[in-house]
């Protein structure tokens with residue numbers, strides 16, 4: 001089992017809750033190890049159609065563990081950063097939709113964790129920020145890379161240089177957060193949204209994700225080529241035959257993830 005996360009599956013949707021409440025769910029090596037392991041479990045389970053990331057208690061993730069980092073030397077810092085970046089990239093490369101349900105503080109590594117997801121839903125009470133420069137370090141789990149890609153270079157620099165903690169509303173206006181909801185509605189709204197993704201053909205949704213993520217790194221010619229590749233692959237699936245037959249026969253489709 002897991003020491004620092006809670007892993008549940010509800011209606012084919014995996015829910016991973018970071019659970020180190022006494023440290024506001026700060027990420028240490030154990031959290032990374034648990035995340036790494038649960039990602040393998042999720043990848044191996046073909047019944048799972050989506051992943052929700054959230055935090056226990058009043059925090060999503062209040063960053064990497066400052067006590068653990070305070071005694072690291074350069075080599076240890078390098079290893080921690082590479083390990084975290086590897087685990088976070090593994091989340092990003094999952095071929096199921098991932099939603100971050102940000103219930104509270106999403107600071108440093110927490111903001112970086114949220115940004116590995118396909119979509120961020122935040123409670124109106126959540127707080128975001130990259131406070132690392134105020135601690136004498138740079139963001140180290142992808143913040144210097146994903147934040148500018150999300151909100152633009154100069155806005156990302158302002159947030160990272162100033163180490164400013166911002167409200168969920170400001171994060172929404174900047175484009176870090178995709179949807180804001182009342183705190184008590186967070187999980188219901190996230191489940192509703194996830195169900196609207198997972199009711200569709202899973203391989204088609206996975207191929208859409210790959211086409212968007214791969215294409216986003218390319219120029220438009222490379223991008224449309226990537227789209228054609230993932231579009232074509234759908235025609236080799238049973239679900240494409242089923243989806244189109246269901247339309248023509250005027251009945252709901254029954255997708256089998258095949």
Ligand code: CO8
Pocket residue numbers: 022023024026062063064065066067069077078080081084105107108109110131132135138139140141
């Ligand atoms: N690490 C370790 N412990 C933490 C962390 C953290 N990031 N955040 C909170 N805690 C602990 C506190 O020390 C406290 O413990 P204790 O009860 O034993 O004193 C407990 O959680 C509760 O916290 P507070 O009493 O501070 O609660 P408040 O409500 O007063 O404040 C805040 C909440 C504003 C979230 C505050 O705790 C805070 O500012 N936390 C730190 C936020 C931060 O700076 N995060 C960024 C960390 S750096 C980072 O994430 C880098 C990522 C990349 C790493 C790459 C490595 C190479």
